[in-house]
Amino acid sequence: MPDLEKFREEAREWLEANCPESIRKPVSGEDDIVWGGRNWVFKSDDQKIWLDRMAERGWTVPEWPKEYGGGGLSKEEAKVLKQEMARIKAPPPVNSFGIWMLGPALLKFGSEEQKREHLPPICRGEIRWAQGYSEPGAGSDLAALQTRADDKGDHYIVNGQKVWTSYADECDKIFCLVRTDPSAPKHEGISFLLIDMDQPGVTTKPIRLISGKSPFCETFFDDATAPKENLVGELNKGWTIAKYLLTHERAMIGGMDSSQVLGRSPGEIAADTVGRNSEGELADSFLRSDIARSDVDGWAFMLTMERYRDKSKAGEGVGAASSGLKYYGTELNKRRYELSMSASGFNALKIGDGIDSEEGEMARRWLRTKANSIEGGTSEVQLNIISKRILELPDA
Amino acid sequence: MALVLNEDQEMLRDAARGFLRRRSPVSELRRVRDEQVEGGFSRDIWREMAEQGFAGVLVSEEYGGSGFGHVAAGLIANEMGRTLAPSPFLSSAVLGAAALGRAGTDGQKGEYLPGIAGGELITAMAVDEGDKHKPEHVTLKAEKSGNGFKLTGAKTFVADGGAADLLIVSARTAGADEDQQGVTLFLVPADATGVTINTTPTVDNRNYADITLDGVEVDGDAVLGEVDNGFVLLESVLNAGRSVLAAEMEGLAKESFDMTVDYLKTRKQFGKIIGTFQGLQHRAAHLWTELELVESAVLKALQTLDENFDGAGAIAALAKAKAGSVARLATQEAIQMHGGIGMTDEHDIGFYMKRARAADELFGDADFHAGRIAMLRGY
Numbered sequence: 195m196p197d198l199e200k201f202r203e204e205a206r207e208w209l210e211a212n213c214p215e216s217i218r219k220p221v222s223g224e225d226d227i228v229w230g231g232r233n234w235v236f237k238s239d240d241q242k243i244w245l246d247r248m249a250e251r252g253w254t255v256p257e258w259p260k261e262y263g264g265g266g267l268s269k270e271e272a273k274v275l276k277q278e279m280a281r282i283k284a285p286p287p288v289n290s291f292g293i294w295m296l297g298p299a300l301l302k303f304g305s306e307e308q309k310r311e312h313l314p315p316i317c318r319g320e321i322r323w324a325q326g327y328s329e330p331g332a333g334s335d336l337a338a339l340q341t342r343a344d345d346k347g348d349h350y351i352v353n354g355q356k357v358w359t360s361y362a363d364e365c366d367k368i369f370c371l372v373r374t375d376p377s378a379p380k381h382e383g384i385s386f387l388l389i390d391m392d393q394p395g396v397t398t399k400p401i402r403l404i405s406g407k408s409p410f411c412e413t414f415f416d417d418a419t420a421p422k423e424n425l426v427g428e429l430n431k432g433w434t435i436a437k438y439l440l441t442h443e444r445a446m447i448g449g450m451d452s453s454q455v456l457g458r459s460p461g462e463i464a465a466d467t468v469g470r471n472s473e474g475e476l477a478d479s480f481l482r483s484d485i486a487r488s489d490v491d492g493w494a495f496m497l498t499m500e501r502y503r504d505k506s507k508a509g510e511g512v513g514a515a516s517s518g519l520k521y522y523g524t525e526l527n528k529r530r531y532e533l534s535m536s537a538s539g540f541n542a543l544k545i546g547d548g549i550d551s552e553e554g555e556m557a558r559r560w561l562r563t564k565a566n567s568i569e570g571g572t573s574e575v576q577l578n579i580i581s582k583r584i585l586e587l588p589d590a
Numbered sequence: 591m592a593l594v595l596n597e598d599q600e601m602l603r604d605a606a607r608g609f610l611r612r613r614s615p616v617s618e619l620r621r622v623r624d625e626q627v628e629g630g631f632s633r634d635i636w637r638e639m640a641e642q643g644f645a646g647v648l649v650s651e652e653y654g655g656s657g658f659g660h661v662a663a664g665l666i667a668n669e670m671g672r673t674l675a676p677s678p679f680l681s682s683a684v685l686g687a688a689a690l691g692r693a694g695t696d697g698q699k700g701e702y703l704p705g706i707a708g709g710e711l712i713t714a715m716a717v718d719e720g721d722k723h724k725p726e727h728v729t730l731k732a733e734k735s736g737n738g739f740k741l742t743g744a745k746t747f748v749a750d751g752g753a754a755d756l757l758i759v760s761a762r763t764a765g766a767d768e769d770q771q772g773v774t775l776f777l778v779p780a781d782a783t784g785v786t787i788n789t790t791p792t793v794d795n796r797n798y799a800d801i802t803l804d805g806v807e808v809d810g811d812a813v814l815g816e817v818d819n820g821f822v823l824l825e826s827v828l829n830a831g832r833s834v835l836a837a838e839m840e841g842l843a844k845e846s847f848d849m850t851v852d853y854l855k856t857r858k859q860f861g862k863i864i865g866t867f868q869g870l871q872h873r874a875a876h877l878w879t880e881l882e883l884v885e886s887a888v889l890k891a892l893q894t895l896d897e898n899f900d901g902a903g904a905i906a907a908l909a910k911a912k913a914g915s916v917a918r919l920a921t922q923e924a925i926q927m928h929g930g931i932g933m934t935d936e937h938d939i940g941f942y943m944k945r946a947r948a949a950d951e952l953f954g955d956a957d958f959h960a961g962r963i964a965m966l967r968g969y
Binding site for chain 1: 592593594851854855862863865866867868871872874875876878879882883884885886887889890908911912915956957959960961963964965967968969
């Protein structure tokens with residue numbers, strides 16, 4: 195433990211000296227989030243300084259090995275670093291699907307050459323990655339994907355379409371699930387391929403959602419090429435990587451903090467709109483009980499995340515239980531936004547570019563939560579996984 | 591504290607499970623009901639439970655217990671929930687031991703705790719006066735009389751009231767009917783002159799009683815804790831009871847769930863195992879997630895009691911609210927998924943739903959505790 199405290203002191207000192215004052219504030223909007231990549235325009239010089247200094251230190255990805263640009267920190271040290279960053283309200287220097295998704299996949303399944311080529315630019319925020327999984331005909335049934343990569347000797351030719359590719363219009367490269375053996379059973383003919391987006395055969399088109407502007411795109415491959423060395427893992431074994439990443443993603447989505455809505459809970463919002471009775475209770479008793487039940491579930495859910503973390507630390511795998519977190523967390527988040535909307539009343543209905551109010555933002559967020567239980571595997575798919583893998587109920 | 595069991599706790603749970611499955615399976619509850627066993631449980635089995643250390647789990651070693659604490663008590667209750675073991679564990683080993691251990695004088699502790707730990711002395715908490723739990727509603731009067739007090743009034747739905755040797759009674763010594771201030775706890779022997787105990791048959795086949803006190807004379811030594819300031823103590827003790835009861839509901843809900851999932855894997859209709867139907871799979875999977883939440887809330891409440899006994903109000907409310915609502919849901923779903931056989935008295939599953947209903951009601955149902963959380967959060 196004294197080592198950990200020593201690390202804390204060093205980290206604190208270094209952060210104090212290196213984190214620019216201007217960015218020490220809570221992330222409040224898109225302008226505070228740095229994604230990096232070739233097309234990236236920093237919103238301030240300090241954002242760039244912060245990224246460069248953290249990258250230099252390996253702390254953009256503190257737990258990755260040093261030889262690939264990470265910080266080589268232990269889990270405990272990384273936690274301390276996170277705490278120290280939170281203490282001075284230092285934002286993450288860079289966010290990316292490279293850090294969250296591709297990196298973990300390459301570290302587990304990639305070749306030495308692939309790690310050396312692709313991981314350092316992710317750490318430095320130089321290359322921005324998109325994720326290419328879903329297709330128009332392959333949503334919940336992801337393994338039905340049809341985008342093909344045909345073997346042309348030293349390279350693949352890729353044709354097909356991906357959808358829900360976040361920020362694809364701003365990304366440099368994309369990691370994709372592609373079909374490399376159309377004659378094999380659907381799970382056994384899929385490979386994991388890295389594709390450069392800066393080529394004529396790749397085009398993107400943004401998708402507008404019910405909540406308005408979104409980072410999602412459609413991405414089209416029209417005789418796009420990818421060199422053979424961009425195949426990750428074994429040929430036709432991409433489904434293993436996909437499952438690994440989906441479990442990872444589920445834990446992330448389900449684990450998003452839903453306890454606060456725009457900094458105010460539904461109970462607090464409702465106190466302003468419906469008022470209180472002489473006992474101090476919300477005057478609308480139906481709304482009050484709905485909110486209270488959702489608070490009960492929300493608190494018990496947070497404790498469940500805590501318990502799973504403690505289980506993992508104690509060396510017990512959580513496994514398919516991450517499907518439970520994903521299912522419950524996203525359904526809960528939808529419930530809470532429904533309650534926040536009800537608590538806010540008419541005010542929450544205001545939306546549109548002209549209204550720069552908390553309420554306008556709330557409606558957009560409320561609409562956006564409806565996707566939580568669809569993306570990363572629908573609630574129904576999670577329930578299927580629990581039935582099969584945890585309860586061991588038989589297949590139809 | 592990490593939200594997981596340590597090795598000692600796991601061993602205790604396994605030992606309790608083994609004992610209860612052997613000595614008090616659901617058939618024992620059925621026997622108690624069918625033979626109308628007096629007091630609602632077998633004294634012999636309770637003595638054996640005491641030998642296993644169940645009765646002294648919250649009593650310190652000084653007074654003959656093990657002092658293992660609330661997580662341990664919860665694990666025992668959880669296993670009792672799984673087999674629906676009828677016993678005065680909650681009333682005596684949890685509420686009685688907690689109240690006396692917390693606020694008893696040396697004399698009171700010495701007089702009662704060894705008996706509680708040994709299983710020879712059974713206590714019951716006489717709190718409620720109406721059909722819905724409301725601990726601050728106390729009209730049973732305690733008036734000064736000589737060196738002591740004279741108690742007059744009535745209590746209802748006193749768990750294990752018909753088997754108790756010693757009643758812990760909340761009484762009004764000052765203030766208005768609903769005031770928290772002015773409540774005092776008294777230790778009243780069940781055989782004191784003026785005490786009338788009428789047991790009430792209930793749907794869960796446990797022992798509840800309506801108790802009237804008609805000018806019952808007790809001396810000053812009968813006061814537990816401070817005169818007029820008993821409500822805070824009462825609430826702390828009830829929070830221990832609520833958390834352990836939540837653990838019991840966790841156990842019974844999980845057992846009824848396990849029985850149901852087993853049934854889904856064997857029952858055939860339309861030529862198929864019914865567990866292959868997605869309509870049932872999704873309901874079962876949803877229940878599984880709810881039970882995971884219950885486990886987390888209950889364990890946190892029990893750990894909090896061990897760390898900071900008087901600071902467990904909110905988390906005990908959470909545990910009781912979540913366990914109560916999920917236990918009711920799980921047992922109702924259990925019957926529906928069992929179909930017609932689940933409605934028969936011959937099948938055990940019905941006993942689970944009956945106990946869930948009563949345990950949810952006792953010491954505040956899920957709505958009561960959700961309301962408390964709302965109040966604590968300022969709405």
